[in-house]
Amino acid sequence: xxxxxxxxxxxxxxxxxxxxxxxxxxxxxxxxxxxxxxxxxxxxxxxxxxxxxxxxxxxxxxxxxxxxxxxxxxxxxxxxxxxxxxxxxxxxxxxxxxxxxxxxxxxxxxxxxxxxxxxxxxxxxxxxxxxxxxxxxxxxxxxxxxxxxxxxxxxxxxxxxxxxxxxxxxxxxxxxxxxxxxxxxxxxxxxxxxxxxxxxxxxxxxxxxxxxxxxxxxxxxxxxxxxxxxxxxxxxxxxxxxxxxxxxxxxxxxxxxxxxxxxxxxxxxxxxxxxxxxxxxxxx
Amino acid sequence: xxxxxxxxxxxxxxxxxxxxxxxxxxxxxxxxxxxxxxxxxxxxxxxxxxxxxxxxxxxxxxxxxxxxxxxxxxxxxxxxxxxxxxxxxxxxxxxxxxxxxxxxxxxxxxxxxxxxxxxxxxxxxxxxxxxxxxxxxxxxxxxxxxxxxxxxxxxxxxxxxxxxxxxxxxxxxxxxxxxxxxxxxxxxxxxxxxxxxxxxxxxxxxxxxxxxxxxxxxxxxxxxxxxxxxxxxxxxxxxxxxxxxxxxxxxxxxxxxxxxxxxxxxxxxxxxxxxxxxxxxxxxxxxxxxxxxxxxxxxxxx
Numbered sequence: 001x002x003x004x005x006x007x008x009x010x011x012x013x014x015x016x017x018x019x020x021x022x023x024x025x026x027x028x029x030x031x032x033x034x035x036x037x038x039x040x041x042x043x044x045x046x047x048x049x050x051x052x053x054x055x056x057x058x059x060x061x062x063x064x065x066x067x068x069x070x071x072x073x074x075x076x077x078x079x080x081x082x083x084x085x086x087x088x089x090x091x092x093x094x095x096x097x098x099x100x101x102x103x104x105x106x107x108x109x110x111x112x113x114x115x116x117x118x119x120x121x122x123x124x125x126x127x128x129x130x131x132x133x134x135x136x137x138x139x140x141x142x143x144x145x146x147x148x149x150x151x152x153x154x155x156x157x158x159x160x161x162x163x164x165x166x167x168x169x170x171x172x173x174x175x176x177x178x179x180x181x182x183x184x185x186x187x188x189x190x191x192x193x194x195x196x197x198x199x200x201x202x203x204x205x206x207x208x209x210x211x212x213x214x215x216x217x218x219x220x221x222x223x224x225x226x227x228x229x230x231x232x233x234x235x236x237x238x239x240x241x242x243x244x245x246x247x248x249x250x251x252x253x254x255x256x257x258x259x260x261x262x263x264x265x266x267x268x269x270x271x272x273x274x275x276x277x278x279x280x281x282x283x284x
Numbered sequence: 285x286x287x288x289x290x291x292x293x294x295x296x297x298x299x300x301x302x303x304x305x306x307x308x309x310x311x312x313x314x315x316x317x318x319x320x321x322x323x324x325x326x327x328x329x330x331x332x333x334x335x336x337x338x339x340x341x342x343x344x345x346x347x348x349x350x351x352x353x354x355x356x357x358x359x360x361x362x363x364x365x366x367x368x369x370x371x372x373x374x375x376x377x378x379x380x381x382x383x384x385x386x387x388x389x390x391x392x393x394x395x396x397x398x399x400x401x402x403x404x405x406x407x408x409x410x411x412x413x414x415x416x417x418x419x420x421x422x423x424x425x426x427x428x429x430x431x432x433x434x435x436x437x438x439x440x441x442x443x444x445x446x447x448x449x450x451x452x453x454x455x456x457x458x459x460x461x462x463x464x465x466x467x468x469x470x471x472x473x474x475x476x477x478x479x480x481x482x483x484x485x486x487x488x489x490x491x492x493x494x495x496x497x498x499x500x501x502x503x504x505x506x507x508x509x510x511x512x513x514x515x516x517x518x519x520x521x522x523x524x525x526x527x528x529x530x531x532x533x534x535x536x537x538x539x540x541x542x543x544x545x546x547x548x549x550x551x552x553x554x555x556x557x558x559x560x561x562x563x564x565x566x567x568x569x570x571x572x573x574x575x576x577x578x579x580x581x582x583x584x585x586x
Contacts, residue, residue, distance in 0.1 A: 259555070259559050259561060
């Protein structure tokens with residue numbers, strides 16, 4: 001049953017203490033002491049960067065990008081540890097030193113806001129693919145993620161978590177600022193701005209966009225084969241047995257948000273996204 | 285549960301009464317067993333009946349009506365708890381007795397209570413042209429309130445999870461049947477009989493106005509001072525603290541107020557904290573279908 005908001009306990013202090021503030025943005029503990037090195041991280045023209053706010057469909061996007069850029073078979077992707085192939089810049093493993101030494105072309109992921117990414121990226125020195133997801137589905141996914149992580153040990157209610165999200169009090173800071181900052185750079189020649197929902201709504205167009213952006217030339221038949229492979233990945237993501245059913249589904253939030261929470265969320269959304277012309281599909 | 289088992293039934297805080305169907309309407313089995321007696325109940329012309337779907341403001345209305353009849357004399361209403369002052373016609377609960385017996389033993393004028401749908405109302409009440417007050421509440425708040433009531437009231441079936449109960453309620457598989465049929469049945473009857481049809485939401489929004497309406501229907505002329513007194517004593521906060529109105533005298537084995545108090549919120553729009561967006565969409569779709577044949581409308585929020 002949807003919990004009564006009056007019954008929401010306060011968030012455990014241990015959860016609170018896991019973050020640190022960097023220039024007004026709440027970041028995970030493993031970013032501490034690394035931010036300057038990240039800003040100066042050497043970027044190569046052949047790099048492809050995948051940047052998302054957490055739980056925006058990063059895993060799915062990385063597989064689709066890998067598929068499009070490498071022309072790999074989805075079955076092969078299933079056999080390899082793709083996370084090793086696509087490291088996250090700020091994570092403790094494998095670490096900045098190892099990422100620096102990876103052979104080109106590197107595929108690198110990050111959840112950091114635009115302004116904290118390596119300054120070379122701001123200068124257009126390599127390709128950046130950003131994917132945004134509608135915030136209602138995202139916050140549900142982020143909550144489930146926090147509940148499942150032993151390191152985060154989040155034991156608050158969804159109401160409380162959602163309130164933290166609306167108040168920009170989660171790891172990687174404000175989702176609202178994160179997406180708007182990238183949206184402002186969507187016209188940069190080295191940036192491709194994508195939406196998670198389009199992967200479900202119009203995968204053909206997205207694969208075409210990715211191929212064009214990555215400079216992958218393919219004829220109609222190759223494009224169809226690629227799209228079919230990507231469809232398989234999307235289906236796998238949404239129906240994986242080990243995961244909550246439909247966790248990648250668009251509109252998942254409707255089963256979790258109470259009407260009251262939704263009204264509050266809409267008010268905050270309107271207030272924080274008011275001047276921005278970025279729009280989302282909240283259901284298909 | 286077999287009949288002979290029912291006679292020996294004692295609440296122990298875990299057991300619940302069984303239920304069965306009377307003319308397609310779910311009722312506690314004990315009620316089903318005495319249905320003929322209920323149907324043949326003999327009304328008196330000066331009986332006043334308060335009818336509602338469960339958890340639609342019954343206790344509140346009972347308190348208001350009695351205070352109107354007693355012209356604001358609060359002490360008279362403190363003589364006994366609600367369930368002893370107002371015979372609940374179809375009730376028969378082990379250790380609490382029978383509403384019919386209570387009614388027979390009570391001197392006139394009697395204020396009676398029922399949750400029966402109109403088509404199951406004992407015909408004598410209509411034949412004797414009794415005054416009837418019906419209170420309807422918006423179905424979303426009504427559902428939430430009924431859910432919490434079934435959690436705490438062992439005389440009714442366990443509701444299951446909120447998600448399960450949502451489906452049960454929509455299907456009308458709760459005691460006293462479908463909310464939709466209930467409110468529509470009484471609405472259609474209101475112009476053919478002496479029925480005052482009120483709305484819980486109106487009573488919340490403008491209690492003085494609705495109490496005035498009730499007083500006129502009952503045939504009592506009350507001055508402003510008395511009306512204000514009744515408004516005060518029947519406010520949610522006051523009634524919640526009133527042991528003669530808040531059902532705290534019922535044994536905890538039957539009503540466990542620690543699970544959910546009998547008087548929980550009494551608000552309009554509390555459903556928003558319970559219904560998910562998906563449930564609300566599903567409810568609205570279902571509501572539209574089931575209420576398409578009536579002009580009856582409800583306020584779901586202020």
